[in-house]
Amino acid sequence: MKAPHIAILDDEPEIRRMLSDALEEAGFRTTAYARAGEFEVGLKRSAPDVCLVDLGLPDRDGLALVHRLALESGAAIIIISGRAQVQDRVTGLELGADDYIIKPFDPAEVVARIRARLRKGRTEAAPSLQRARFADWVAEFDRYVLIAPDGTETPFSHAEGEVLRLFLDSPKRLISRAQMQEALGGGAGESFDRAMDVRISRLRTKLGEDPKNPRLIKTIYGAGYIFLGDVSWN
């Protein structure tokens, strides 16, 4: 996939520089403009995926430009502005901007917000993968399948998946029984519930755990459970 293209419009050279450095560092292509006129010419040449627009332009009313962009271009529009009043942000967003960042800003946040915009546009085309890897295992949550280190596929049920997901979301951290109850059953269940143990038991079986010496799902007697193993989502 081609690197997304970000257009930058800002009249201050240092800010242009800072932004393009940070964005290219993050793997984007960038084009920077100092004036609205050049910017619009550039737009005709190639359509960027995201436009970063500074409202404090000397040569044009920034908000009007944003409004036009929002209507005509399919790109996500992020306003950068020194004006911090709520009213400014509200009008900027109402006019069609997708986000509004206040100066002074941290480039890392700009990158994160750009990624969020791109992600949203893209999920329509390429559905997000729900897949986690841990200790040579792979869990595919959209197919409800667990792939063992030797490649064997084992289906897991929704109930098992809920438990597994809870573990994979907070690896190497103690999860109390009460937390788990709430996360799963949502339950007012004050009753002695073995249901949870059963779910965990079945999950352990599918993960091929040795009951005497579990390596992934460890019981902390009187406290809860802890999932060992490095998890990476992708």
Next chain:
Amino acid sequence: MKAPHIAILDDEPEIRRMLSDALEEAGFRTTAYARAGEFEVGLKRSAPDVCLVDLGLPDRDGLALVHRLALESGAAIIIISGRAQVQDRVTGLELGADDYIIKPFDPAEVVARIRARLRKGRTEAAPSLQRARFADWVAEFDRYVLIAPDGTETPFSHAEGEVLRLFLDSPKRLISRAQMQEALGGGAGESFDRAMDVRISRLRTKLGEDPKNPRLIKTIYGAGYIFLGDVSWN
């Protein structure tokens, strides 16, 4: 078009109140939850268009919740948080949030940001296309015909088409039984409705699914259905 539905998750009653008031004033439907558990139960019942999530929850790790939401729900996710560090914002956004609002906030800005999210989501999905391709199949909704990989044409009924469209609109995503009821029958119907199963059953037959091992429409026992297969509309 029905008013967009906003789900609110915040443990502080005044904030819940302030948000729902402002949002309903702005013409949205809202549902507010105080705890992550209730929130997740509510999600299964009906899918909101936007989720407002406070990270400072007493009963759950908010970021893990956001991550999960981002993966499995189609909704836009907006984090509300008292943590104002850039690093907090970056990780929140990287984990899948679409926006990050810092407390204290102005309700008007929340409304504006929600509108921005909805606007974006809608323009992508708006042009109602009549033809979808998935896994070597083609569905032509204007002719009510399904074209098999071998070229055979099979007509499908309106009811079957509704189900199919629902699946093709959110592929690889769990669709709960309640959601489906709502999307189709518009149903106040609390009655045990086997009608839906029958529709799905017929659709599966027309798609030539093997009942023992369905590859496209998978049943998640006790949770709903999920459509596997890459979909492209045109």
Next chain:
DNA sequence: CGTGATTTTTTCCCAATTCTTACGAATTCT
């Protein structure tokens, strides 16, 4: 309006999953 064809819902029964019950094993308290 009526008749027949198509579509949709209901009914009934079987299969899969999940919860509950029961009991034994492991751990902690006294």
Next chain:
DNA sequence: AGAATTCGTAAGAATTGGGAAAAAATCACG
């Protein structure tokens, strides 16, 4: 060590979904 608590798991019970066929509703057409 002995008792009490907490956890693991097998087996039966209760839910929930799949699918065939009958009943009901809707549509097509004269």
